[in-house]
Amino acid sequence: SAVISQKPSRDICQRGTSLTIQCQVDSQVTMMFWYRQQPGQSLTLIATANQGSEATYESGFVIDKFPISRPNLTFSTLTVSNMSPEDSSIYLCSVARAGDEQYFGPGTRLTVT
Amino acid sequence: GENVGLHLPTLSVQEGDNSIINCAYSNSASDYFIWYKQESGKGPQFIIDIRSNMDKRQGQRVTVLLNKTVKHLSLQIAATQPGDSAVYFCAENSTYGGSQGNLIFGKGTKLSVKP
Numbered sequence: 744s745a746v747i748s749q750k751p752s753r754d755i756c757q758r759g760t761s762l763t764i765q766c767q768v769d770s771q772v773t774m775m776f777w778y779r780q781q782p783g784q785s786l787t788l789i790a791t792a793n794q795g796s797e798a799t800y801e802s803g804f805v806i807d808k809f810p811i812s813r814p815n816l817t818f819s820t821l822t823v824s825n826m827s828p829e830d831s832s833i834y835l836c837s838v839a840r841a842g843d844e845q846y847f848g849p850g851t852r853l854t855v856t
Numbered sequence: 857g858e859n860v861g862l863h864l865p866t867l868s869v870q871e872g873d874n875s876i877i878n879c880a881y882s883n884s885a886s887d888y889f890i891w892y893k894q895e896s897g898k899g900p901q902f903i904i905d906i907r908s909n910m911d912k913r914q915g916q917r918v919t920v921l922l923n924k925t926v927k928h929l930s931l932q933i934a935a936t937q938p939g940d941s942a943v944y945f946c947a948e949n950s951t952y953g954g955s956q957g958n959l960i961f962g963k964g965t966k967l968s969v970k971p
Contacts (some may be wrong), residue, residue, distance in 0.1 A: 747899075776959075785945060785961040786900070801958065835899050837959075844890060845959060847899035 745770060745838050747848035755854045756826055763822045764851045766836030771816035773841045777809070780833040780850070789834075792819040826855045868968045875933040877965045879946035882927060886948040890959070891920060891931045895942045903931070903944075933967075941969045 746769040756762050766775065775792040790798040790811055798811035813819040823830050836848040869875050881889070887908040892900035906913045906920045906929075913920050919932040929946050946962040 785963050786947075786959075787961070788958050837899075844902050844905060846902065847892075849897075849899045852897075 745772060745840075745846045747836060747838060747846060749834075749836055749848040749851050751851060752849065753852040753854075755856060758827050758855055760826055761822055761824045762826065762853060763820050764834050764836075764853075766819045766821070766838075766848055768817050768838050772838040773816075774839040774845075775813055775819045776837045776839075776845065777811060777819070777821045778835040778837060778847075780835060782831070786835065789821070792821075823853065826853075828855045831855045865963065866966045866968070868970060869936050871936060871938060871969050871971050873936055875931075875936045875940070875967060875969075877931045877933075877944050877946075877967065879929040879931075879962050880927060881929065881946075881948050881962075883948060883960075884924075884927065888949045889920070889922060889929050890947045890949070891918075891929075892945045892947060892961075893940075893942045894945065894964075900945060936967075936969050938969045938971060941967055943967070 748767045750765045754762055777789040778786045779789055780786045788801050789804045789809055790800040792798050792811050792813040794813045794816055808824055810822045821834060831854050833850040833852050835850045837845045839845045890905040891903040893903050894900045904915045904918050904920050906922050911922055917934045921930045931944060933940055943964045943966050945964045947959045949959050
């Protein structure tokens with residue numbers, strides 16, 4: 744398994760601002776992912792964070808809105824840019840090693856007012 | 857696109873009874889399936905997985921059944937306990953281990969255990 748932490752755990756932000764969420768894992772992992780979970784909904788993959796290169800985004804998500812960094816094998820950030828109330832969600836980081844299942848962080852609960 | 861969904865959005869059971877949570881999927885190419893448990897305020901926690909070359913897999917108090925003919929997945933929890941109360945998600949992936957590519961999640965079933 745892997746121990747994953749996210750910062751902040753929750754935040755309340757004003758529309759038009761940006762928030763950067765950090766994901767830290769206690770050991771090197773092959774893959775890191777960012778998911779969004781809207782209130783009362785299931786999880787949707789935003790992007791795969793690639794170490795040393797641009798993230799791979801899923802349909803409906805773009806780099807300008809959700810820039811992602813992954814400078815090494817244990818750390819990644821997700822920025823939610825120019826926020827609107829529709830961005831209010833839980834943002835989850837997950838990690839995996841090759842051939843292993845995905846483990847999820849505790850999530851960051853974002854409320855945009 | 858692919859669709860992974862659940863038959864029942866909520867399930868209420870008596871403590872000690874067995875629980876069955878169902879999931880339907882539409883992508884016949886999916887070869888790996890996972891059940892996650894999400895407690896309030898926490899991230900999803902891995903429960904059990906199964907590959908498409910298996911019909912059944914058992915863990916501690918949990919069993920996953922896979923019926924590829926009808927594209928149906930179920931999670932059985934034996935002797936359900938109050939600590940089992942949570943939302944349960946099924947997810948599918950086309951690569952074993954979920955480490956490559958997209959995990960597609962179902963809508964979730966909320967399990968409530970009555971003491």
